[in-house]
Each structure stands twice: as structure tokens, then as C-alpha cells.
Amino acid sequence: MNKPLIAFFCGTLLAAGASKIIGAEQGGAGLAVIAVSTNPQPHSVLIRRPAGTPKVGTGLTDFQGEPVMVSCGSCHATTKANIDTRATADLDQFHQGLKYVHGHITCLSCHNAKNYDTLRMADSRPVDFTEVMTLCSQCHGPQKRDYDMGLHGGMNGHWDLTKGGRTRNTCINCHDPHAPAFPLVMPVLPPRDRISVPAKPNAKPTKH
Amino acid sequence: MDTATEPLDSNGLSRRTALKGVGAMLGAAAFARAIAPLTEWARDIPVDDFLQKHYKELTPIDLEIILNRLQKDTKDQYGADVTIKDYKAQEGVKFGYALNLSVCNGCRKCAEACHIENNHDRPSHQSYIRVFEMSKGSMDMEKGNAHYDHPVPQPDKFYMPVQCQQCEHPPCVDVCPVEATWKEPDGIVVVDYNWCIGCRYCEAACPYHARRFNWTKPVIPAVEINPNQSYLSNRIRPQGVMEKCHFCLHRTRNGRLPACLEACPTGARVFGNLLDPNSEVRQVLAHKRVFVLKEELGLKPQFFYFFDV
Numbered sequence: 001m002n003k004p005l006i007a008f009f010c011g012t013l014l015a016a017g018a019s020k021i022i023g024a025e026q027g028g029a030g031l032a033v034i035a036v037s038t039n040p041q042p043h044s045v046l047i048r049r050p051a052g053t054p055k056v057g058t059g060l061t062d063f064q065g066e067p068v069m070v071s072c073g074s075c076h077a078t079t080k081a082n083i084d085t086r087a088t089a090d091l092d093q094f095h096q097g098l099k100y101v102h103g104h105i106t107c108l109s110c111h112n113a114k115n116y117d118t119l120r121m122a123d124s125r126p127v128d129f130t131e132v133m134t135l136c137s138q139c140h141g142p143q144k145r146d147y148d149m150g151l152h153g154g155m156n157g158h159w160d161l162t163k164g165g166r167t168r169n170t171c172i173n174c175h176d177p178h179a180p181a182f183p184l185v186m187p188v189l190p191p192r193d194r195i196s197v198p199a200k201p202n203a204k205p206t207k208h
Numbered sequence: 209m210d211t212a213t214e215p216l217d218s219n220g221l222s223r224r225t226a227l228k229g230v231g232a233m234l235g236a237a238a239f240a241r242a243i244a245p246l247t248e249w250a251r252d253i254p255v256d257d258f259l260q261k262h263y264k265e266l267t268p269i270d271l272e273i274i275l276n277r278l279q280k281d282t283k284d285q286y287g288a289d290v291t292i293k294d295y296k297a298q299e300g301v302k303f304g305y306a307l308n309l310s311v312c313n314g315c316r317k318c319a320e321a322c323h324i325e326n327n328h329d330r331p332s333h334q335s336y337i338r339v340f341e342m343s344k345g346s347m348d349m350e351k352g353n354a355h356y357d358h359p360v361p362q363p364d365k366f367y368m369p370v371q372c373q374q375c376e377h378p379p380c381v382d383v384c385p386v387e388a389t390w391k392e393p394d395g396i397v398v399v400d401y402n403w404c405i406g407c408r409y410c411e412a413a414c415p416y417h418a419r420r421f422n423w424t425k426p427v428i429p430a431v432e433i434n435p436n437q438s439y440l441s442n443r444i445r446p447q448g449v450m451e452k453c454h455f456c457l458h459r460t461r462n463g464r465l466p467a468c469l470e471a472c473p474t475g476a477r478v479f480g481n482l483l484d485p486n487s488e489v490r491q492v493l494a495h496k497r498v499f500v501l502k503e504e505l506g507l508k509p510q511f512f513y514f515f516d517v
Contacts, residue, residue: 142516146516149488149491149495150478150488150491151308151478151488151491151492151495151496152475153475154470154472154473154474154475155465155469155470155475156465156470157464157465158463158464158465159460159463159464159465159479159480159481159487159488160463160464160481161463162463163462163463163464164463164464166465169475174473174474174475182313182361182474184359184360184361185313185315185359185360186358186359186360187314187315187316187339187356187357187360188315188316188317188319188320189316189333189357190316190333190339190354190355190356190357191319191323191332191333191334191335191338191354192331192332192333
């Protein structure tokens with residue numbers, strides 16, 4: 001499953017001279033925006049994107065031993081869509097282990113019943129998996145606003161675009177779209193320096 | 209005095225001569241004992257090191273010699289090939305840092321990244337960042353808990369990483385009796401580790417507990433040493449000197465983002481040039497409700513905290 005994640009780095013460096021992210025300018029289809037600032041800079045901000053339509057493993061292998069992957073539409077072409085499905089418990093086959101905790105929306109709020117190889121906007125327009133940020137931004141406007149200002153989401157590379165480029169995460173690099181809240185994690189061990197050592201609760205006050 | 213009157217022993221030595229000899233021997237032994245610490249010192253600190261001038265008085269040639277010597281010392285003492293450079297502050301740049309407390313989940317990945325990037329002592333698991341677990345409703349970092357060890361984030365807590373705030377009026381600089389620490393033109397407070405005498409006044413003066421003391425000679429396996437080093441930042445510090453967060457100046461003065469920012473899995477950290485009105489950190493100041501720690505002290509930190517609203 002990690003291969004597609006790595007492949008998310010799809011080189012969509014926009015036109016020459018493109019450089020600095022500035023918020024509001026958004027193309028018609030609402031791509032992850034890279035706009036040109038007034039000061040052309042030699043390096044650009046690359047926003048990671050999904051490689052494309054996801055594939056599902058069938059559990060079978062082909063004659064070369066490679067797993068057989070199929071697109072969502074392979075099964076869903078013959079399966080009737082149920083618009084009321086809100087939880088994996090509602091399903092009697094497939095997707096049984098999927099953890100789904102994402103507001104009060106149904107599967108078909110985001111998945112497109114007319115073509116499962118695309119996603120669905122709230123106004124029922126289809127949108128490609130690669131443009132997932134457009135989909136998420138419909139509900140998560142404040143996050144998108146902050147993202148466009150460079151205040152939301154992790155990044156790597158250079159603060160100074162005259163010295164080098166920068167790579168920014170897209171929504172699903174950090175958030176599982178089916179359960180977007182960050183899970184509980186164990187922290188890295190604390191430092192063992194003298195200041196950080198906790199005072200013993202029953203320690204007597206020292207006399208000076 | 210007539211030698212014939214002195215009684216001679218069987219070897220033909222007078223009592224006076226023998227006592228003289230014993231006295232000379234005792235004196236020599238006492239002298240050797242007295243200068244023993246000096247010989248110990250000479251083994252650890254070469255004369256070049258001892259006679260080295262203050263960083264600001266070094267000519268480019270002096271500096272070149274010193275950097276070469278430090279690289280060789282690292283090779284000799286740690287077995288690692290490193291490159292130690294001296295990166296200068298850029299014109300028109302003043303660094304600022306902002307941290308979103310709404311999304312920080314207290315995972316300490318930033319502290320770990322700092323530990324690795326800055327060649328910290330491995331046994332003490334040292335880092336320039338201390339993450340405080342705070343009760344919601346409290347803003348007093350002194351009441352924070354820096355040693356929590358349970359899954360994070362806890363529902364009734366928020367998490368506040370604290371590192372050097374790069375104050376506009378740094379009290380640590382004011383108290384240094386030898387001027388071994390100062391504020392650079394790009395706002396970073398640095399330490400000349402070779403000039404520091406280890407009095408720890410600065411540690412006591414810092415209200416953010418941001419300074420660290422090298423109680424022991426740092427222990428780092430050669431394979432783990434970050435070879436990209438600079439004189440004022442992450443070169444391996446000697447024993448007995450102070451150190452502190454320098455906004456990864458060996459990275460940031462080359463345009464790169466600090467290690468703690470790149471390591472943050474929640475994107476809580478925002479870094480940039482305060483003098484550039486389009487920089488991300490300026491967007492925080494313009495659009496978010498920002499506060500600084502212990503504002504009442506008037507030290508004007510260049511490190512800002514904010515919440516998503």
C-alpha cells in the first residue's frame with residue numbers, strides 16, 4: 001500500500017516562473033492551487049497529490065506472482081448503490097474492516113455512485129481522486145483558507161524559495177479520509193535532563 | 209664552615225647535604241602534584257583552543273584554521289567525517305516562528321528531530337525543545353508537565369512545545385559575564401561554545417528554561433552524527449558549556465526549514481522571515497490570534513503561539 005503513497009509525488013510543477021502560493025486564486029475545477037506571485041522566484045511549491053484512482057487488491061495473484069488489483073468500478077458496476085449506507089456495519093460484504101468516523105455523511109456523499117472511479121462533489125459533479133483537496137474543501141473551508149496561507153499542513157524543503165523548492169502535503173497525506181481525526185499516539189520518550197526530572201512528590205523542602 | 213667538623217655517614221655524605229636532597233625531592237614532588245591538573249587540562253584542551261579569540265574578533269583566516277581544527281577533533285574524538293562551516297546572517301531576514309496549539313498533539317517528534325539534527329548527547333536524550341502537557345484553561349507553562357508518558361493527545365489537555373524564543377531583549381545575553389552569547393542580525397541568539405566559561409548564569413536568567421548545559425562530554429555514535437554542521441549551531445559541543453536552540457541556523461541560513469518543522473506530523477509549526485510581508489509567519493500574525501509566552505516580562509519573543517479560531 002505504500003507504493004502509491006510514494007507515487008503521490010507527481011510532478012505538477014506549473015508553468016515556468018510559478019512560485020509562491022497565494023490564497024484566493026483558484027482555477028475553475030479547483031485544483032490544488034499554485035499561483036504566480038508578483039516576484040517571480042526560481043523555485044516552486046509542489047503540492048503532493050494522489051497518483052490517481054485507487055485500486056483494490058482482490059487477494060489473487062497473476063501468473064507472475066503479482067497481486068491482481070482492480071478498480072472500484074469492477075465490482076460496483078454490478079452492485080446496486082445504497083444511498084443510506086453510513087457505517088461499515090450496514091454492509092453485508094466487502095469493506096468490512098474499514099474504520100469510518102467522519103461526521104454524519106454517507107459513503108455516497110463523497111463517492112460517486114455513477115462512476116466509482118471518481119469522487120462526487122456536493123452538487124453531484126464528478127471530481128478526480130487527484131483533486132481530493134477540492135472535495136474536502138467544500139466542508140473544511142477554514143482549513144483550506146489556512147492551507148492557502150501556508151498555515152495548515154506539514155511541509156518540507158525551503159522557507160526561502162529563492163534558494164530551493166518546497167513540498168506540501170495534501171489533505172489525505174495526514175488525514176485518513178474515512179477517519180480524519182488524528183489517532184492517539186505514544187509520544188517519543190521525554191528528555192532525561194536535570195530540569196525535566198519531576199520533583200518527587202514526597203520530597204522534603206531543602207533548607208538553605 | 210670547616211667540613212672537617214661535620215660528622216660524615218658511612219657513604220661520606222654530611223647530614224646537611226642529605227637533608228638538602230630530601231628537601232629538594234619533596235619540593236619537586238609537591239610541584240609535580242601542584243601542576244598535575246594543568247597536565248590533565250592540556251590533554252583535553254589544546255593550547256590552540258585555549259588561546260582562541262572571541263568569535264567576533266576572528267579573521268576569516270583564523271576562522272578557517274579553527275573550523276579545520278574542529279573537523280579534525282571530531283574525527284579524532286568521534287570517528288566521524290563532518291563539515292563545519294560558518295554561515296552568516298542574511299541581509300533583510302529576521303526569523304520568526306509560530307506554533308499552532310490547536311493542532312499540536314504532543315507527540316514530541318519535534319524534540320526527537322532536534323535531538324538528531326543538532327548532535328545532542330544520546331544518553332540524556334537531550335533536545336532544545338521541551339513539550340509541556342497543559343491543562344485546558346491554563347496558560348502557565350510553569351504548571352506544565354514535560355515528562356508525560358502516555359498516549360496523546362489526552363482530551364482534557366493541550367500540548368505546548370517550548371524552545372528558545374529568540375527574545376528581542378534576551379536576558380541570557382545581558383547576564384553573560386564574558387559575552388559568549390549574543391543576538392545575531394537575523395534575530396538568532398547564538399553561543400560561541402569555545403568562549404563560554406560554563407557559569408550557567410544564562411540558564412538561570414532564561415524564563416523559558418531554554419538553555420541546556422553540557423554536564424558531560426556528549427556521547428554520540430559516529431554513524432549517528434549529522435555531518436552538516438556549523439560553528440554557531442550544531443557542531444558537537446565541548447563538556448561544560450551552554451547550548452540552546454538556534455533555529456537550525458545551518459539550515460535556515462541556507463533557506464531551508466528547521467528540522468523540528470519538517471518533523472511535525474500535524475503541521476503545527478510555521479517558520480519564515482518576519483520582514484517579508486508575504487511570508488507564512490506574517491500570515492499568522494495578520495490573521496490569527498497570537499500570543500507570546502510570559503509577555504509581561506517584556507522580552508519580546510520572536511516565537512508566537514496561536515489557536516485556530
